[in-house]
Amino acid sequence: MSMQRAVVTGASSGIGAATARALVAAGWEVVAVARRTDKLEALAAESAAIVPFTADVTSDEDVAALAAFLDGLEGGIHALVNNAGGAKGLESVEESSVEDWRWMFEINVLGTKRVTSALLPLLRRGASGERRAADIVNITSIAAHTAYVGGGGYNAAKFAERALTEVLRLELNGEPIRVIEIAPGMVFTEEFSLNRFRGDAERAAAVYSKVPDPLVAEDIAGVIADAIGKPRHVDLDLIVVKPVAQAAPYRVAEGELRPKGF
Template sequence: MTVDRAGENVGENAGDRVGEDAAKRAVVTGASSGIGRATVVLLRQHGWEVVAVARREDRLRALAEETGASVFVADLTRQDDVDALAAHLAVTGPLHTLVNNAGGAMGLDSVEKSSADDWAWMFEINVLAVKRVTSALLPLLRLGAKDAGGADILTVTSIAGHVAYEGGGGYNAAKFAAHAMMDVLRLELGGEPIRVIEVAPGMVHTEEFSLNRFGGDQARADAVYQGVENPLTAEDVAETIVQSLERPAHVDLDLVVVKPVAQSAPYKVARGPLVPRGGTGVS
Protein backbone atom coordinates (compact mmCIF):
# COMPACT_ATOMS: atom_id res chain seq x y z
CA MET A 1 0.00 0.00 0.00
CA THR A 2 1.14 3.53 -0.75
CA VAL A 3 -0.05 6.65 0.99
CA ASP A 4 1.49 9.92 -0.14
CA ARG A 5 0.54 13.33 1.12
CA ALA A 6 1.30 16.77 -0.19
CA GLY A 7 4.98 17.37 0.44
CA GLU A 8 5.64 14.03 2.13
CA ASN A 9 6.18 10.48 0.91
CA VAL A 10 5.25 7.77 3.40
CA GLY A 11 5.61 4.46 1.65
CA GLU A 12 6.87 2.60 -1.36
CA ASN A 13 6.99 4.26 -4.78
CA ALA A 14 3.43 4.67 -5.98
CA GLY A 15 4.56 4.09 -9.53
CA ASP A 16 5.92 0.59 -8.99
CA ARG A 17 2.78 -0.96 -10.49
CA VAL A 18 2.47 1.56 -13.33
CA GLY A 19 3.60 0.68 -16.83
CA GLU A 20 3.82 -3.07 -16.42
CA ASP A 21 1.20 -3.57 -19.13
CA ALA A 22 -0.87 -1.13 -21.15
CA ALA A 23 -3.15 -0.31 -18.23
CA LYS A 24 -4.33 3.29 -18.15
CA ARG A 25 -3.87 5.40 -15.05
CA ALA A 26 -6.58 7.68 -13.67
CA VAL A 27 -6.64 10.27 -10.91
CA VAL A 28 -9.92 10.44 -8.97
CA THR A 29 -10.48 13.37 -6.62
CA GLY A 30 -12.87 13.34 -3.69
CA ALA A 31 -12.08 9.65 -3.39
CA SER A 32 -12.59 9.13 0.33
CA SER A 33 -16.36 8.59 0.13
CA GLY A 34 -19.45 8.52 -2.05
CA ILE A 35 -19.15 8.72 -5.83
CA GLY A 36 -15.38 9.16 -5.77
CA ARG A 37 -14.79 6.08 -3.67
CA ALA A 38 -17.18 4.00 -5.77
CA THR A 39 -15.42 5.16 -8.93
CA VAL A 40 -12.02 4.10 -7.60
CA VAL A 41 -13.41 0.66 -6.69
CA LEU A 42 -14.97 0.12 -10.12
CA LEU A 43 -11.98 1.40 -12.10
CA ARG A 44 -9.74 -0.98 -10.19
CA GLN A 45 -12.13 -3.84 -10.91
CA HIS A 46 -11.84 -2.93 -14.60
CA GLY A 47 -8.04 -3.12 -14.48
CA TRP A 48 -7.18 0.57 -14.28
CA GLU A 49 -4.28 1.98 -12.29
CA VAL A 50 -5.80 4.58 -9.98
CA VAL A 51 -4.47 7.38 -7.83
CA ALA A 52 -7.17 8.25 -5.29
CA VAL A 53 -6.97 11.79 -3.92
CA ALA A 54 -8.70 13.22 -0.85
CA ARG A 55 -8.02 14.99 2.44
CA ARG A 56 -8.75 12.14 4.86
CA GLU A 57 -5.75 9.86 5.10
CA ASP A 58 -7.45 7.20 7.23
CA ARG A 59 -10.15 6.66 4.60
CA LEU A 60 -7.60 6.61 1.81
CA ARG A 61 -5.56 3.99 3.65
CA ALA A 62 -8.65 1.79 3.93
CA LEU A 63 -9.40 2.30 0.24
CA ALA A 64 -5.84 1.38 -0.70
CA GLU A 65 -6.03 -1.80 1.39
CA GLU A 66 -9.34 -2.76 -0.23
CA THR A 67 -8.53 -2.00 -3.87
CA GLY A 68 -4.78 -1.77 -4.33
CA ALA A 69 -5.14 1.81 -5.55
CA SER A 70 -2.37 4.31 -4.93
CA VAL A 71 -3.50 7.24 -2.83
CA PHE A 72 -2.43 10.83 -2.28
CA VAL A 73 -3.53 13.05 0.58
CA ALA A 74 -4.27 16.60 -0.54
CA ASP A 75 -6.57 19.55 0.08
CA LEU A 76 -7.43 20.71 -3.43
CA THR A 77 -8.33 24.19 -2.23
CA ARG A 78 -4.59 24.68 -1.55
CA GLN A 79 -2.41 25.37 -4.58
CA ASP A 80 0.66 23.92 -2.83
CA ASP A 81 -1.12 20.59 -2.39
CA VAL A 82 -2.20 20.54 -6.03
CA ASP A 83 1.36 21.32 -7.15
CA ALA A 84 2.64 18.49 -4.95
CA LEU A 85 0.11 16.10 -6.52
CA ALA A 86 1.26 17.07 -10.02
CA ALA A 87 4.92 16.62 -9.06
CA HIS A 88 4.17 13.21 -7.56
CA LEU A 89 2.32 12.05 -10.67
CA ALA A 90 5.07 13.31 -12.98
CA VAL A 91 7.60 10.91 -11.47
CA THR A 92 5.38 7.87 -10.91
CA GLY A 93 4.04 7.05 -14.36
CA PRO A 94 1.85 8.24 -17.23
CA LEU A 95 -1.53 9.84 -16.64
CA HIS A 96 -4.43 9.18 -18.99
CA THR A 97 -7.57 10.28 -17.14
CA LEU A 98 -8.60 12.88 -14.60
CA VAL A 99 -11.89 12.46 -12.78
CA ASN A 100 -12.76 15.76 -11.09
CA ASN A 101 -15.21 14.53 -8.49
CA ALA A 102 -14.46 16.55 -5.34
CA GLY A 103 -17.30 18.93 -4.52
CA GLY A 104 -20.19 19.59 -2.22
CA ALA A 105 -23.09 21.78 -1.15
CA MET A 106 -23.57 23.93 1.92
CA GLY A 107 -27.01 25.04 3.10
CA LEU A 108 -30.39 25.40 1.42
CA ASP A 109 -31.16 29.01 2.27
CA SER A 110 -32.40 31.72 -0.08
CA VAL A 111 -30.07 34.03 -1.98
CA GLU A 112 -31.09 36.78 0.43
CA LYS A 113 -30.43 34.88 3.64
CA SER A 114 -27.68 32.42 2.71
CA SER A 115 -24.15 32.81 4.01
CA ALA A 116 -21.55 34.38 1.73
CA ASP A 117 -18.98 32.19 3.48
CA ASP A 118 -20.94 29.10 2.42
CA TRP A 119 -20.96 30.40 -1.15
CA ALA A 120 -17.20 31.00 -1.02
CA TRP A 121 -16.61 27.45 0.18
CA MET A 122 -18.81 26.03 -2.60
CA PHE A 123 -16.92 28.00 -5.24
CA GLU A 124 -13.58 26.92 -3.80
CA ILE A 125 -14.34 23.19 -3.93
CA ASN A 126 -16.67 22.98 -6.94
CA VAL A 127 -15.02 25.51 -9.25
CA LEU A 128 -11.57 26.72 -8.23
CA ALA A 129 -10.34 23.28 -7.14
CA VAL A 130 -11.44 21.84 -10.49
CA LYS A 131 -9.59 24.66 -12.27
CA ARG A 132 -6.45 24.17 -10.16
CA VAL A 133 -6.29 20.41 -10.69
CA THR A 134 -7.14 20.58 -14.40
CA SER A 135 -4.51 23.25 -15.05
CA ALA A 136 -1.86 21.38 -13.09
CA LEU A 137 -2.50 18.00 -14.68
CA LEU A 138 -3.16 18.96 -18.31
CA PRO A 139 0.54 18.73 -19.27
CA LEU A 140 0.63 15.20 -17.86
CA LEU A 141 -2.60 14.28 -19.66
CA ARG A 142 -1.08 15.48 -22.93
CA LEU A 143 1.87 13.16 -22.33
CA GLY A 144 -0.59 10.38 -21.53
CA ALA A 145 -2.43 11.08 -24.77
CA LYS A 146 0.81 10.59 -26.66
CA ASP A 147 1.35 7.34 -24.79
CA ALA A 148 -2.15 5.90 -25.30
CA GLY A 149 -3.58 7.84 -28.24
CA GLY A 150 -5.99 9.84 -26.11
CA ALA A 151 -6.78 11.19 -22.66
CA ASP A 152 -9.85 12.20 -20.66
CA ILE A 153 -10.99 14.95 -18.34
CA LEU A 154 -14.25 13.89 -16.72
CA THR A 155 -15.90 16.27 -14.28
CA VAL A 156 -18.79 15.33 -12.03
CA THR A 157 -21.12 18.32 -11.82
CA SER A 158 -24.84 18.09 -11.01
CA ILE A 159 -28.25 18.71 -12.50
CA ALA A 160 -28.02 21.76 -10.22
CA GLY A 161 -25.60 23.09 -12.82
CA HIS A 162 -28.32 22.98 -15.49
CA VAL A 163 -31.62 23.70 -13.71
CA ALA A 164 -32.05 26.26 -10.92
CA TYR A 165 -34.18 25.59 -7.87
CA GLU A 166 -35.24 27.55 -4.79
CA GLY A 167 -32.68 27.35 -2.02
CA GLY A 168 -29.99 26.23 -4.43
CA GLY A 169 -28.49 29.65 -5.13
CA GLY A 170 -24.88 29.08 -4.12
CA TYR A 171 -24.73 25.45 -5.24
CA ASN A 172 -26.53 26.26 -8.51
CA ALA A 173 -24.09 29.08 -9.17
CA ALA A 174 -21.06 26.91 -8.47
CA LYS A 175 -22.22 23.97 -10.55
CA PHE A 176 -23.35 26.22 -13.42
CA ALA A 177 -19.81 27.62 -13.34
CA ALA A 178 -18.28 24.14 -13.41
CA HIS A 179 -20.51 23.24 -16.37
CA ALA A 180 -19.44 26.40 -18.22
CA MET A 181 -15.80 25.63 -17.47
CA MET A 182 -16.12 22.23 -19.13
CA ASP A 183 -17.79 23.78 -22.19
CA VAL A 184 -14.98 26.31 -22.52
CA LEU A 185 -12.30 23.68 -21.94
CA ARG A 186 -13.77 21.48 -24.67
CA LEU A 187 -13.45 24.40 -27.09
CA GLU A 188 -9.92 25.23 -25.98
CA LEU A 189 -8.77 21.62 -26.42
CA GLY A 190 -10.25 21.34 -29.90
CA GLY A 191 -7.82 19.53 -32.19
CA GLU A 192 -6.24 17.53 -29.34
CA PRO A 193 -7.11 13.89 -28.59
CA ILE A 194 -8.48 14.79 -25.16
CA ARG A 195 -12.14 14.15 -24.36
CA VAL A 196 -13.93 16.52 -21.99
CA ILE A 197 -16.83 14.69 -20.38
CA GLU A 198 -19.37 16.04 -17.91
CA VAL A 199 -21.47 13.71 -15.79
CA ALA A 200 -24.35 15.53 -14.09
CA PRO A 201 -26.11 13.38 -11.47
CA GLY A 202 -29.46 14.09 -9.92
CA MET A 203 -30.51 12.75 -6.52
CA VAL A 204 -27.81 10.40 -5.20
CA HIS A 205 -28.19 8.88 -1.75
CA THR A 206 -24.70 8.85 -0.27
CA GLU A 207 -23.66 8.83 3.35
CA GLU A 208 -22.30 12.38 3.42
CA PHE A 209 -23.64 14.77 0.74
CA SER A 210 -26.87 15.90 2.41
CA LEU A 211 -25.41 15.44 5.89
CA ASN A 212 -22.66 17.91 5.04
CA ARG A 213 -25.12 20.25 3.33
CA PHE A 214 -27.19 20.50 6.50
CA GLY A 215 -24.31 20.84 8.93
CA GLY A 216 -24.54 17.33 10.35
CA ASP A 217 -28.32 17.37 10.90
CA GLN A 218 -29.04 13.69 10.24
CA ALA A 219 -32.83 14.00 10.44
CA ARG A 220 -32.87 16.81 7.87
CA ALA A 221 -30.49 14.88 5.62
CA ASP A 222 -32.63 11.73 5.82
CA ALA A 223 -35.76 13.71 4.93
CA VAL A 224 -34.30 14.53 1.50
CA TYR A 225 -34.65 10.89 0.47
CA GLN A 226 -37.72 9.95 2.51
CA GLY A 227 -40.31 8.12 0.41
CA VAL A 228 -38.25 8.32 -2.80
CA GLU A 229 -38.27 5.01 -4.62
CA ASN A 230 -34.71 4.04 -5.56
CA PRO A 231 -32.67 7.24 -5.52
CA LEU A 232 -29.37 6.79 -7.30
CA THR A 233 -26.46 5.24 -5.41
CA ALA A 234 -22.82 6.16 -5.64
CA GLU A 235 -22.29 2.91 -7.51
CA ASP A 236 -24.88 3.91 -10.14
CA VAL A 237 -22.96 7.10 -10.89
CA ALA A 238 -19.61 5.29 -10.82
CA GLU A 239 -20.92 2.90 -13.47
CA THR A 240 -21.92 5.88 -15.62
CA ILE A 241 -18.46 7.41 -15.19
CA VAL A 242 -16.59 4.23 -16.08
CA GLN A 243 -18.86 3.48 -19.04
CA SER A 244 -18.20 7.00 -20.35
CA LEU A 245 -14.44 6.58 -20.01
CA GLU A 246 -14.43 3.16 -21.64
CA ARG A 247 -16.28 4.18 -24.79
CA PRO A 248 -14.13 3.96 -27.96
CA ALA A 249 -11.57 6.78 -28.00
CA HIS A 250 -13.34 8.68 -30.80
CA VAL A 251 -16.66 8.76 -28.90
CA ASP A 252 -17.01 11.76 -26.58
CA LEU A 253 -20.04 11.84 -24.29
CA ASP A 254 -19.97 15.60 -23.78
CA LEU A 255 -22.76 15.62 -21.21
CA VAL A 256 -24.40 12.72 -19.41
CA VAL A 257 -27.35 13.57 -17.15
CA VAL A 258 -28.34 10.71 -14.86
CA LYS A 259 -31.31 10.86 -12.47
CA PRO A 260 -33.48 8.37 -10.65
CA VAL A 261 -36.81 7.73 -12.37
CA ALA A 262 -38.53 9.30 -9.35
CA GLN A 263 -36.87 12.65 -10.06
CA SER A 264 -38.24 14.72 -12.95
CA ALA A 265 -36.23 17.84 -12.00
CA PRO A 266 -34.25 19.10 -9.00
CA TYR A 267 -37.47 20.55 -7.60
CA LYS A 268 -39.87 17.75 -8.63
CA VAL A 269 -39.42 14.40 -6.92
CA ALA A 270 -42.09 11.70 -6.60
CA ARG A 271 -42.43 10.29 -3.10
CA GLY A 272 -44.10 6.94 -2.70
CA PRO A 273 -44.38 3.95 -5.05
CA LEU A 274 -44.01 4.56 -8.78
CA VAL A 275 -47.16 3.17 -10.44
CA PRO A 276 -48.67 3.54 -13.93
CA ARG A 277 -51.65 5.88 -14.18
CA GLY A 278 -55.01 4.97 -15.69
CA GLY A 279 -56.15 1.69 -17.20
CA THR A 280 -54.13 -0.93 -18.97
CA GLY A 281 -55.57 -0.10 -22.40
CA VAL A 282 -56.54 -3.76 -22.84
CA SER A 283 -60.24 -4.45 -23.51
Protein backbone atom coordinates in the same frame (compact mmCIF):
# COMPACT_ATOMS: atom_id res chain seq x y z
CA MET B 1 -0.52 -1.83 -23.70
CA SER B 2 0.53 -0.77 -20.20
CA MET B 3 -2.10 -0.27 -17.50
CA GLN B 4 -4.18 2.87 -17.79
CA ARG B 5 -4.05 5.22 -14.81
CA ALA B 6 -6.79 7.55 -13.59
CA VAL B 7 -6.77 10.26 -10.93
CA VAL B 8 -10.00 10.59 -8.93
CA THR B 9 -10.53 13.52 -6.55
CA GLY B 10 -12.92 13.41 -3.63
CA ALA B 11 -12.16 9.70 -3.44
CA SER B 12 -12.50 9.14 0.30
CA SER B 13 -16.24 8.38 0.15
CA GLY B 14 -19.38 8.43 -1.97
CA ILE B 15 -19.09 8.76 -5.73
CA GLY B 16 -15.31 9.17 -5.62
CA ALA B 17 -14.67 5.96 -3.70
CA ALA B 18 -17.19 4.06 -5.85
CA THR B 19 -15.48 5.40 -8.99
CA ALA B 20 -12.09 4.18 -7.80
CA ARG B 21 -13.55 0.69 -7.31
CA ALA B 22 -15.35 0.72 -10.66
CA LEU B 23 -12.25 1.78 -12.57
CA VAL B 24 -10.10 -0.85 -10.86
CA ALA B 25 -12.69 -3.46 -11.83
CA ALA B 26 -12.39 -2.20 -15.42
CA GLY B 27 -8.62 -2.68 -15.38
CA TRP B 28 -7.39 0.77 -14.41
CA GLU B 29 -4.91 1.83 -11.77
CA VAL B 30 -6.34 4.67 -9.70
CA VAL B 31 -4.63 7.44 -7.76
CA ALA B 32 -7.28 8.26 -5.15
CA VAL B 33 -7.09 11.84 -3.90
CA ALA B 34 -8.85 13.33 -0.88
CA ARG B 35 -8.19 15.19 2.38
CA ARG B 36 -8.82 12.29 4.78
CA THR B 37 -5.83 9.99 4.91
CA ASP B 38 -7.51 7.33 7.05
CA LYS B 39 -10.38 6.85 4.61
CA LEU B 40 -8.02 6.81 1.63
CA GLU B 41 -5.86 4.18 3.25
CA ALA B 42 -8.92 2.03 3.97
CA LEU B 43 -9.94 2.33 0.31
CA ALA B 44 -6.42 1.51 -0.89
CA ALA B 45 -6.38 -1.59 1.31
CA GLU B 46 -9.09 -3.04 -0.96
CA SER B 47 -6.79 -3.25 -3.99
CA ALA B 48 -3.13 -2.90 -4.90
CA ALA B 49 -4.32 -0.93 -7.95
CA ILE B 50 -5.49 1.97 -5.73
CA VAL B 51 -2.76 4.43 -4.75
CA PRO B 52 -3.78 6.93 -2.04
CA PHE B 53 -2.64 10.55 -2.09
CA THR B 54 -3.74 13.02 0.56
CA ALA B 55 -4.47 16.45 -0.88
CA ASP B 56 -7.00 19.27 -0.60
CA VAL B 57 -8.06 20.55 -4.03
CA THR B 58 -8.53 24.04 -2.55
CA SER B 59 -4.80 24.22 -1.73
CA ASP B 60 -2.29 25.35 -4.36
CA GLU B 61 0.51 23.63 -2.44
CA ASP B 62 -1.35 20.32 -2.16
CA VAL B 63 -2.24 20.27 -5.84
CA ALA B 64 1.34 21.11 -6.82
CA ALA B 65 2.53 18.21 -4.64
CA LEU B 66 0.00 15.91 -6.34
CA ALA B 67 1.26 16.94 -9.79
CA ALA B 68 4.87 16.33 -8.72
CA PHE B 69 3.96 12.90 -7.37
CA LEU B 70 2.15 11.93 -10.56
CA ASP B 71 4.99 13.25 -12.69
CA GLY B 72 7.26 10.72 -11.01
CA LEU B 73 5.06 7.71 -11.80
CA GLU B 74 6.12 5.53 -14.67
CA GLY B 75 3.51 5.31 -17.39
CA GLY B 76 1.84 8.69 -16.90
CA ILE B 77 -1.86 9.39 -16.37
CA HIS B 78 -4.68 8.92 -18.83
CA ALA B 79 -7.81 10.18 -17.07
CA LEU B 80 -8.77 12.79 -14.50
CA VAL B 81 -12.09 12.60 -12.67
CA ASN B 82 -12.82 15.92 -10.97
CA ASN B 83 -15.31 14.67 -8.43
CA ALA B 84 -14.46 16.74 -5.32
CA GLY B 85 -17.30 19.14 -4.56
CA GLY B 86 -20.23 19.78 -2.30
CA ALA B 87 -23.11 21.99 -1.20
CA LYS B 88 -23.83 24.01 1.91
CA GLY B 89 -27.24 25.22 2.96
CA LEU B 90 -30.65 25.68 1.34
CA GLU B 91 -31.20 29.29 2.36
CA SER B 92 -32.43 31.95 -0.05
CA VAL B 93 -30.04 34.20 -1.96
CA GLU B 94 -30.95 36.98 0.45
CA GLU B 95 -30.38 34.98 3.62
CA SER B 96 -27.57 32.61 2.64
CA SER B 97 -24.04 33.01 3.90
CA VAL B 98 -21.32 34.55 1.74
CA GLU B 99 -18.90 32.16 3.43
CA ASP B 100 -20.97 29.19 2.28
CA TRP B 101 -20.96 30.54 -1.27
CA ARG B 102 -17.21 31.12 -1.10
CA TRP B 103 -16.65 27.53 0.08
CA MET B 104 -18.84 26.13 -2.72
CA PHE B 105 -17.02 28.15 -5.38
CA GLU B 106 -13.64 27.22 -3.98
CA ILE B 107 -14.21 23.45 -4.00
CA ASN B 108 -16.54 23.04 -7.00
CA VAL B 109 -15.13 25.61 -9.40
CA LEU B 110 -11.63 26.64 -8.38
CA GLY B 111 -10.77 23.13 -7.18
CA THR B 112 -11.69 21.74 -10.60
CA LYS B 113 -9.75 24.52 -12.34
CA ARG B 114 -6.71 24.11 -10.06
CA VAL B 115 -6.41 20.34 -10.54
CA THR B 116 -7.13 20.49 -14.27
CA SER B 117 -4.48 23.16 -14.87
CA ALA B 118 -1.90 21.23 -12.86
CA LEU B 119 -2.53 17.86 -14.51
CA LEU B 120 -3.17 18.82 -18.14
CA PRO B 121 0.53 18.64 -19.07
CA LEU B 122 0.63 15.10 -17.64
CA LEU B 123 -2.56 14.12 -19.46
CA ARG B 124 -1.07 15.42 -22.71
CA ARG B 125 2.01 13.31 -22.10
CA GLY B 126 -0.20 10.29 -21.43
CA ALA B 127 -2.11 10.99 -24.62
CA SER B 128 1.13 10.86 -26.61
CA GLY B 129 1.96 7.36 -25.34
CA GLU B 130 0.60 3.97 -26.30
CA ARG B 131 -3.00 4.94 -25.57
CA ARG B 132 -2.69 8.20 -27.55
CA ALA B 133 -5.67 9.66 -25.75
CA ALA B 134 -6.81 11.03 -22.40
CA ASP B 135 -10.02 11.99 -20.60
CA ILE B 136 -11.16 14.72 -18.24
CA VAL B 137 -14.44 13.97 -16.48
CA ASN B 138 -16.07 16.73 -14.45
CA ILE B 139 -18.86 15.73 -12.07
CA THR B 140 -21.30 18.63 -11.95
CA SER B 141 -25.00 18.20 -11.08
CA ILE B 142 -28.43 18.75 -12.52
CA ALA B 143 -28.09 21.91 -10.39
CA ALA B 144 -25.65 23.03 -13.10
CA HIS B 145 -28.51 23.06 -15.61
CA THR B 146 -31.70 23.97 -13.72
CA ALA B 147 -32.15 26.53 -10.94
CA TYR B 148 -34.33 25.74 -7.95
CA VAL B 149 -35.48 27.57 -4.83
CA GLY B 150 -32.85 27.22 -2.13
CA GLY B 151 -30.18 26.31 -4.67
CA GLY B 152 -28.65 29.79 -4.99
CA GLY B 153 -25.03 29.22 -4.07
CA TYR B 154 -24.88 25.62 -5.27
CA ASN B 155 -26.62 26.49 -8.54
CA ALA B 156 -24.19 29.35 -9.09
CA ALA B 157 -21.14 27.20 -8.38
CA LYS B 158 -22.29 24.28 -10.50
CA PHE B 159 -23.37 26.53 -13.38
CA ALA B 160 -19.84 27.95 -13.24
CA GLU B 161 -18.27 24.49 -13.21
CA ARG B 162 -20.40 23.57 -16.21
CA ALA B 163 -19.21 26.71 -18.04
CA LEU B 164 -15.60 25.84 -17.19
CA THR B 165 -16.17 22.38 -18.67
CA GLU B 166 -17.68 23.71 -21.89
CA VAL B 167 -14.89 26.26 -22.40
CA LEU B 168 -12.25 23.60 -21.69
CA ARG B 169 -13.78 21.37 -24.36
CA LEU B 170 -13.48 24.22 -26.88
CA GLU B 171 -9.90 24.96 -25.86
CA LEU B 172 -8.82 21.32 -26.18
CA ASN B 173 -10.56 20.78 -29.50
CA GLY B 174 -8.06 19.18 -31.88
CA GLU B 175 -6.20 17.39 -29.08
CA PRO B 176 -6.88 13.71 -28.28
CA ILE B 177 -8.44 14.62 -24.91
CA ARG B 178 -12.14 14.10 -24.30
CA VAL B 179 -13.93 16.43 -21.89
CA ILE B 180 -16.97 14.79 -20.35
CA GLU B 181 -19.54 16.32 -18.01
CA ILE B 182 -21.62 14.02 -15.83
CA ALA B 183 -24.55 15.72 -14.11
CA PRO B 184 -26.18 13.53 -11.43
CA GLY B 185 -29.56 14.11 -9.88
CA MET B 186 -30.44 12.72 -6.45
CA VAL B 187 -27.70 10.36 -5.30
CA PHE B 188 -27.97 8.83 -1.86
CA THR B 189 -24.50 8.91 -0.33
CA GLU B 190 -23.26 8.97 3.24
CA GLU B 191 -22.15 12.58 3.31
CA PHE B 192 -23.55 14.92 0.64
CA SER B 193 -26.76 15.98 2.41
CA LEU B 194 -25.14 15.62 5.82
CA ASN B 195 -22.57 18.23 4.79
CA ARG B 196 -25.22 20.41 3.19
CA PHE B 197 -27.17 20.50 6.44
CA ARG B 198 -24.06 20.97 8.59
CA GLY B 199 -24.22 17.59 10.30
CA ASP B 200 -27.98 17.46 10.91
CA ALA B 201 -28.44 13.72 10.28
CA GLU B 202 -32.23 13.76 10.66
CA ARG B 203 -32.68 16.55 8.12
CA ALA B 204 -30.22 14.89 5.74
CA ALA B 205 -32.01 11.55 5.90
CA ALA B 206 -35.38 13.22 5.28
CA VAL B 207 -34.22 14.29 1.80
CA TYR B 208 -34.33 10.68 0.62
CA SER B 209 -36.76 9.04 3.05
CA LYS B 210 -39.84 9.16 0.80
CA VAL B 211 -38.10 8.95 -2.58
CA PRO B 212 -38.42 5.56 -4.29
CA ASP B 213 -35.04 4.26 -5.39
CA PRO B 214 -32.72 7.27 -5.45
CA LEU B 215 -29.44 6.77 -7.25
CA VAL B 216 -26.46 5.42 -5.31
CA ALA B 217 -22.77 6.18 -5.76
CA GLU B 218 -22.18 2.98 -7.72
CA ASP B 219 -24.68 4.11 -10.38
CA ILE B 220 -22.62 7.21 -11.16
CA ALA B 221 -19.34 5.30 -10.92
CA GLY B 222 -20.59 2.86 -13.55
CA VAL B 223 -21.48 5.73 -15.87
CA ILE B 224 -18.00 7.23 -15.44
CA ALA B 225 -16.27 3.93 -16.19
CA ASP B 226 -18.47 3.39 -19.24
CA ALA B 227 -17.88 6.91 -20.58
CA ILE B 228 -14.10 6.70 -20.51
CA GLY B 229 -14.19 3.15 -21.80
CA LYS B 230 -15.95 4.12 -25.03
CA PRO B 231 -14.08 3.88 -28.35
CA ARG B 232 -11.85 6.92 -28.78
CA HIS B 233 -13.98 8.47 -31.53
CA VAL B 234 -17.02 8.52 -29.21
CA ASP B 235 -17.30 11.53 -26.88
CA LEU B 236 -20.20 11.61 -24.42
CA ASP B 237 -20.04 15.36 -23.88
CA LEU B 238 -22.86 15.54 -21.33
CA ILE B 239 -24.53 12.74 -19.40
CA VAL B 240 -27.48 13.61 -17.15
CA VAL B 241 -28.32 10.82 -14.71
CA LYS B 242 -31.43 10.95 -12.52
CA PRO B 243 -33.52 8.42 -10.63
CA VAL B 244 -36.80 7.62 -12.37
CA ALA B 245 -38.65 9.38 -9.56
CA GLN B 246 -36.95 12.71 -10.26
CA ALA B 247 -38.33 14.82 -13.10
CA ALA B 248 -36.39 17.96 -12.10
CA PRO B 249 -34.43 19.23 -9.09
CA TYR B 250 -37.69 20.58 -7.69
CA ARG B 251 -40.06 17.76 -8.71
CA VAL B 252 -39.60 14.33 -7.15
CA ALA B 253 -42.25 11.64 -6.82
CA GLU B 254 -42.82 10.23 -3.35
CA GLY B 255 -44.02 6.77 -2.45
CA GLU B 256 -44.32 3.74 -4.70
CA LEU B 257 -43.95 4.26 -8.45
CA ARG B 258 -46.94 2.72 -10.24
CA PRO B 259 -48.06 2.34 -13.84
CA LYS B 260 -50.44 5.09 -14.94
CA GLY B 261 -54.06 4.19 -14.33
CA PHE B 262 -53.52 2.35 -11.04
